Amino acid sequence: MKLFYKPKNGYIGDVIPYYDENEKRFKLFYLIDWRKDSEAHFSNWSWYLSETSDFLNFYEHGEVIKGGTENDQDYGIWTGSIIKVKDTYHAFYCGGNILFPKQNKPEQAICHAVSSDLLNWKKIPEHTFYARENIYEKNDFRDPFLFWNEQDKEYWMLVTARVKEGPPKRRGCLALYKSKDLENWKICEPFWKPNLYYVHECPDLFKIDNWWYLIFSENNETTTHYRISKSILGPWKSATNDTFDANSFYAAKTAYDGARRYLFGWIPRKTGKNDYNNWEWGGNLIVHEITQNTDGTLSVKVPHTIDNALSNEVKDDLIPIMGNWKIKGNSLTAEASDSFTFALTEKKMPECCKISAKIKFDKYVRDLGIMLRVSDDHENAYYIRLEPRRNRLVFDMFPRKTLYPRYTVTSIADSSFIPGHERPIDLIPGKTYQIKIFVEDDICVTYLDDKVALTSRIYNFNSGKWGVFANEGNAIFNDVKIFI
Numbered sequence: 001m002k003l004f005y006k007p008k009n010g011y012i013g014d015v016i017p018y019y020d021e022n023e024k025r026f027k028l029f030y031l032i033d034w035r036k037d038s039e040a041h042f043s044n045w046s047w048y049l050s051e052t053s054d055f056l057n058f059y060e061h062g063e064v065i066k067g068g069t070e071n072d073q074d075y076g077i078w079t080g081s082i083i084k085v086k087d088t089y090h091a092f093y094c095g096g097n098i099l100f101p102k103q104n105k106p107e108q109a110i111c112h113a114v115s116s117d118l119l120n121w122k123k124i125p126e127h128t129f130y131a132r133e134n135i136y137e138k139n140d141f142r143d144p145f146l147f148w149n150e151q152d153k154e155y156w157m158l159v160t161a162r163v164k165e166g167p168p169k170r171r172g173c174l175a176l177y178k179s180k181d182l183e184n185w186k187i188c189e190p191f192w193k194p195n196l197y198y199v200h201e202c203p204d205l206f207k208i209d210n211w212w213y214l215i216f217s218e219n220n221e222t223t224t225h226y227r228i229s230k231s232i233l234g235p236w237k238s239a240t241n242d243t244f245d246a247n248s249f250y251a252a253k254t255a256y257d258g259a260r261r262y263l264f265g266w267i268p269r270k271t272g273k274n275d276y277n278n279w280e281w282g283g284n285l286i287v288h289e290i291t292q293n294t295d296g297t298l299s300v301k302v303p304h305t306i307d308n309a310l311s312n313e314v315k316d317d318l319i320p321i322m323g324n325w326k327i328k329g330n331s332l333t334a335e336a337s338d339s340f341t342f343a344l345t346e347k348k349m350p351e352c353c354k355i356s357a358k359i360k361f362d363k364y365v366r367d368l369g370i371m372l373r374v375s376d377d378h379e380n381a382y383y384i385r386l387e388p389r390r391n392r393l394v395f396d397m398f399p400r401k402t403l404y405p406r407y408t409v410t411s412i413a414d415s416s417f418i419p420g421h422e423r424p425i426d427l428i429p430g431k432t433y434q435i436k437i438f439v440e441d442d443i444c445v446t447y448l449d450d451k452v453a454l455t456s457r458i459y460n461f462n463s464g465k466w467g468v469f470a471n472e473g474n475a476i477f478n479d480v481k482i483f484i
Contacts, residue, residue, distance in 0.1 A: 001056045003306060003352065003440040004267070004284040007048065008060065010034045011282035014079040014202060015264040016047070016093075017255035020118070025053045026255055027118055028264065029064070029091075031079065033282030045076040047093070049118070054305040055262075055287045065091065065113055065121045070099055073128055074111050079143045079202055079251070082118075083155075089115045090182055092157065094142035095128060106130050107139040110159060112182070132187055136175060137162040145203045145253075149232070155179045158191055158203045160216075172199040174216070192227075192236055202251045205232075206261065211296045215263075217251050222279060224252040224265055228296055239297040241424050245453045246395070248279070248421070249286055263288045263300060267443060273459045275418065276401045284443060288453050301450040302436055310354040310438070310483040316345040318467055318480065321378065332477045334470035337364065344374055344467035350484050355437040355466060358478040361388060363429035365473025370437060372444065373464035380461050383469070384437055384446050384454075388427040393448050395421035395456045423452040432478075 006012050013031035020027050029047045047065035050058045068074045073095040080093030095111040112127035131141035143160040161175040176191035192200070192214065200216035202224075207213070214227045214236050223243055227236035244252065244263060252265030267286050271277040288300035318332060323341020326333040334341050349372065361368055365388060372382040383396040395418065425448060427433070436447045439458070446454040468477045 001309065002058075003056070003309070003438055004286060004443050004445075005050070005052075005055070005058050006284045007032055007050070011269065012266050012285050013282045014251040015253060015266065015285065016079060016081060017253055017262070017264045018082045018118070019255045019257050020051075021258070023051075024257075025051050026055075026257070026262075027051050028058075028285075029082065031077075031282075045078060045096075047077050047091075054309075055285075055303055056305060056309055061119060064119055065093070065123075068095075070097070073097055073100070073109050073125075074123070075099065077111075078108070080110075081145045081147075081253075083146050083148070085182070087116060089118055090146070091115070091121060092144040092146050094144065096142065101139055106141070108141045110141070110144050110157075127183055129185060131161060131175075133164075135163065135187075137164055137171070140199055141175075143202050145205060147205060149178075151232075152178075155182055157185065158205060160199055160201050160203060161190070162199060163190065163193060166195060169198050170195045172197040172218075174200055174203050174214075192234065194236070202253055204253045206254060206256070207232075208261070208292050211292070213298065215252065215254065219250075222247045222250045222268070224249060224263075226298060228298075241297070241452070244288060244290075244298070244300050245286070245455050246421050246423060248455045248457065249453075252288075254290065260303075261290045262303065263290050267455050267457065270457055270459060273442070275397060275457060275460045286445065286455055291450065299451045300447075300453045302438070302445075302447045302453075306438065307354075307436070310352075312484050314347075314350070314353075314482050314484055316347045316482065318343045318345055321467070323470075330478070330480045332468060332480060334368070334468070334475045334477070336470045336473060336475075338472060340469065340471045342371060342378075342467055342469035344371070344378075344465045345482075347465070348463055349373060349439065349466045349482070352440045352484065353438075354483045355435075355439070355481070356483070357435050357468070357480040358432050359386065359435055359475065360432045360478075361386070361427075361429060361470070361475040362473055363388075365429075365475055366471045368470040368473070368475045369468070370435065371467045371469055372437070372439065373458065373461040374467060375461070375464050381464065382444065382456075382458055382461060384435070384444075386427055386433070386435075386448075388429065391424060391427050393423045393425055393446065393452060393454055395444070395446070395454055397460070418456075421454065421456055423448070423454045425449070425452050 016029040049061040075097040078094035159175040162171040173193040176188040177185040204215040268279040324335040369385040374381040
C-alpha cells in the first residue's frame with residue numbers, strides 16, 4: 001500500500017482517469033517518464049494503465065496504447081480522454097511528434113483509437129485531424145477532452161490550442177469541435193478565449209447541480225485552475241480562490257464514481273532531490289476529493305479511503321521545549337503573547353504517517369501550526385503554518401536558503417518561504433480548524449478544514465521529531481494525534 005502512487009518503473013505524468021461502472025474501479029491511463037540523470041522522456045510516450053478502487057492499492061497493466069515510429073504522427077501518445085459509446089470505448093489523444101516541425105509538419109494532432117475492453121486498442125489513423133491553420137497555431141493542438149452534450153445531442157470536444165493573433169503569451173484558448181458520429185468533426189468558434197495564458201492544458205468539464213465547471217492547467221505556474229458558470233457556454237468566471245492546490249499539483253483531471261468526484265494530478269520531483277531546486281516533469285499521483293460549497297465554488301478534501309488507511313494511533317507525548325504551555329493529555333494550550341513557543345514529541349516521526357489536530361487561536365497570534373522532522377538541536381524543521389493576519393496556509397522550512405551567498409544559511413538574510421507553497425483560506429479567531437497532514441517518504445500533503453490542500457516535496461530533512469508551535473499569541477491544540 002502506498003499513499004501516493006507511482007509506477008514500479010518510472011514516474012507518473014498526466015493522468016486520464018476513467019471510472020468503470022461495471023467493475024466499480026478507476027482505470028487510470030497515464031503518461032510515464034523513465035527519466036534518468038535528469039533526461040526527460042518527452043518523445044515516444046505511450047499510454048499506460050493502472051487500476052484501483054481505493055487509491056492505495058493498484059494493479060498495473062503496463063503499456064496499452066503504444067507510441068508509433070519516428071515517421072508516425074503519434075510517435076508519442078500524449079494526453080486525451082476516453083468515452084464509452086454502447087460497447088465500444090473511444091480514446092481521443094494527442095499524437096505528438098517532436099521531430100516533425102523540422103520537416104515542416106505539424107507537431108501535434110488529434111488521434112483516435114477504439115477498444116472493447118480498455119486493454120487492447122486499435123488505432124484509426126484516417127480519423128486524425130489537425131489544427132485549422134488560419135485560426136490556430138499548428139504546433140499547439142493537444143489534450144482533447146470529449147463529452148456527450150445531452151442538450152444538443154452531439155459530441156463536443158475541447159482542445160488545448162492557441163489562436164494566431166494577439167500578444168504571444170496570451171493566445172491560449174480551448175478550441176471547440178462537434179460531431180454526431182465521432183468521425184466527422186465540425187470546427188466552431190473557440191469555446192473559451194480569455195486572453196490570460198500561453199496555453200490551457202488538460203481541460204476537463206463537468207456539472208454539479210446547476211453549476212458547470214471548467215478545469216485547466218497553466219504550465220508557467222504549474223498550477224491547476226478552474227472556472228465556474230451557470231451555462232455550458234459561459235461566461236466562465238473565476239472564484240476568489242480558483243485553484244485546488246499549490247504550484248506542485250499539475251495536469252489534474254476528474255472522474256466521478258456516482259457518489260463522489262475525484263481530482264487526479266501529480267506532484268513533480270525536484271532536480272537533485274533538493275527542496276530549493278527546479279521542478280521536474282513527472283512524479284507521484286495525488287488524489288483529492290472535490291466538494292461543492294453553498295456559493296457554487298469548489299473545495300477539496302482528503303479521500304476517505306486514504307484518510308482511513310492510517311488508523312493505528314501512536315502514543316507519543318508532546319513535551320514543552322520553549323515558552324509557556326498547559327498540557328493535558330493530547331490537548332495543549334500555548335501562552336505566547338510576546339514570544340515563539342513550541343512543544344515536541346520524544347520519538348521521531350515514522351516515514352509514513354498522518355498527523356491530525358483541532359486548532360483554535362486568539363486575535364493576536366501571528367502564526368501557528370505543526371512542525372515536522374525537527375532536528376535534535378531544533379534548528380532544522382518543516383513548518384505547516386497558519387497565518388491569520390494574511391488568511392493563508394503556508395508550507396515553510398527553516399533554515400531557509402539564503403539570498404546572499406556570503407552569509408550562512410542561518411543568517412538574517414534567509415529568504416521567505418518557498419514561493420508558491422501557500423493556500424488562501426479565511427482564518428477567524430476563536431473558530432476551530434481541523435488539520436490533517438499526510439507524510440510518506442519525500443511527500444507531504446496537508447488538508448485544512450476540508451477546504452484547501454497543500455502538497456509539497458520534503459527532501460532536505462528526511463527524519464526528525466514533530467510538534468506544535470505558536471508565535472506571539474495564544475493558541476489551543478486539541479486532539480493532537482499521529483497515526484500509522
